[in-house]
Amino acid sequence: MATDSISQVFDLSGKGAVVTGGGSGIGKAISTRLAEAGAGVVIADINEEVARETVKEITAAGGKAQAIRADVLSTEDAKQAVESTASSFGSVDILVNNAAIYPAASVLEMSEEAWDKVLNTNLKGLFFFSQVAAQQMVSEDHGGKIINIASIEAVHPTIGHSHYDASKGGVLMVTKALALELAPHKILVNAIAPGVIWTPGLETLLPLFCEPAGLTLELLMEMTVYPRIPLGRVGESDDIAKVALFLASGFSDYMTGETLVVDGGYLLS
Numbered sequence: 001m002a003t004d005s006i007s008q009v010f011d012l013s014g015k016g017a018v019v020t021g022g023g024s025g026i027g028k029a030i031s032t033r034l035a036e037a038g039a040g041v042v043i044a045d046i047n048e049e050v051a052r053e054t055v056k057e058i059t060a061a062g063g064k065a066q067a068i069r070a071d072v073l074s075t076e077d078a079k080q081a082v083e084s085t086a087s088s089f090g091s092v093d094i095l096v097n098n099a100a101i102y103p104a105a106s107v108l109e110m111s112e113e114a115w116d117k118v119l120n121t122n123l124k125g126l127f128f129f130s131q132v133a134a135q136q137m138v139s140e141d142h143g144g145k146i147i148n149i150a151s152i153e154a155v156h157p158t159i160g161h162s163h164y165d166a167s168k169g170g171v172l173m174v175t176k177a178l179a180l181e182l183a184p185h186k187i188l189v190n191a192i193a194p195g196v197i198w199t200p201g202l203e204t205l206l207p208l209f210c211e212p213a214g215l216t217l218e219l220l221m222e223m224t225v226y227p228r229i230p231l232g233r234v235g236e237s238d239d240i241a242k243v244a245l246f247l248a249s250g251f252s253d254y255m256t257g258e259t260l261v262v263d264g265g266y267l268l269s
């Protein structure tokens with residue numbers, strides 16, 4: 001029998017959260033929702049300008065947030081972001097590993113450098129950020145939530161994305177490995193696999209597919225993207241943020257090692 005109300009289960013007041021890549025796109029939407037639920041949010045982004053802008057918007061709406069320049073490739077930066085969260089907001093309860101890059105490169109032309117950059121940012125960075133945050137959560141002895149942003153490309157490859165797809169496939173397995181090992185510390189680790197979501201990153205990527213196909217962006221979307229999405233629309237960043245809020249809240253307290261696909265039905269077709 002539930003003893004707490006729905007609003008209490010969603011209430012993140014008094015909790016400290018870190019969101020990597022929280023300055024724009026999906027990370028910004030997640031930061032905004034976590035702050036709306038009461039968490040103090042550290043926005044750890046390699047682009048300090050967008051991080052500051054997001055903090056301004058969150059604080060203007062009455063939320064608590066702080067910007068920090070952090071590159072997920074640097075364990076030192078991860079330590080600083082985690083320490084800032086603990087000192088500014090009292091504890092580290094939630095980590096959202098959202099930062100990732102998704103440049104295009106064909107299998108035949110992939111350079112070792114391009115492969116390493118994507119794997120290191122999207123997978124190695126996520127692992128070590130999780131390690132640093134988990135060490136802090138263990139030292140604070142209250143458990144926590146780690147939410148990894150994967151992709152439907154973890155299970156469904158896209159042309160030009162062999163490095164990205166490998167990194168996201170790795171994110172699903174690292175999610176399970178972290179969940180298994182951190183369960184005794186009451187640190188719950190789950191992933192979200194978004195489908196096609198309008199973000200600044202996607203807006204940069206899509207035009208690269210237009211020229212070789214001889215299509216405008218509108219035609220590319222109408223011919224190749226919309227027909228693949230049963231719900232008939234591209235997702236918004238907030239579609240992912242709402243699911244992230246569920247994973248950060250008390251509504252997912254008996255769930256770990258799982259991946260929630262949020263793709264408007266893309267993988268069904």
Ligand SMILES: NC(=O)c1ccc[n+]([C@@H]2O[C@H](COP(=O)([O-])OP(=O)(O)OC[C@H]3O[C@@H](n4cnc5c(N)ncnc54)[C@H](O)[C@@H]3O)[C@@H](O)[C@H]2O)c1
Nearest residue numbers: 021024025026046047071072099100151196197199200201
């Ligand atoms: N947009 C989509 O269609 C889509 C689909 C599936 C999965 N995803 C995943 O969602 C997440 C967010 O994607 P998005 O589309 O919002 O991206 P985006 O490019 O719009 O925003 C990414 C943010 O991460 C930051 N960032 C990049 N490299 C960083 C680094 N090394 N260290 C710290 N911050 C860094 C950027 O400055 C930016 O603010 C990623 O994990 C991506 O793989 C996106």
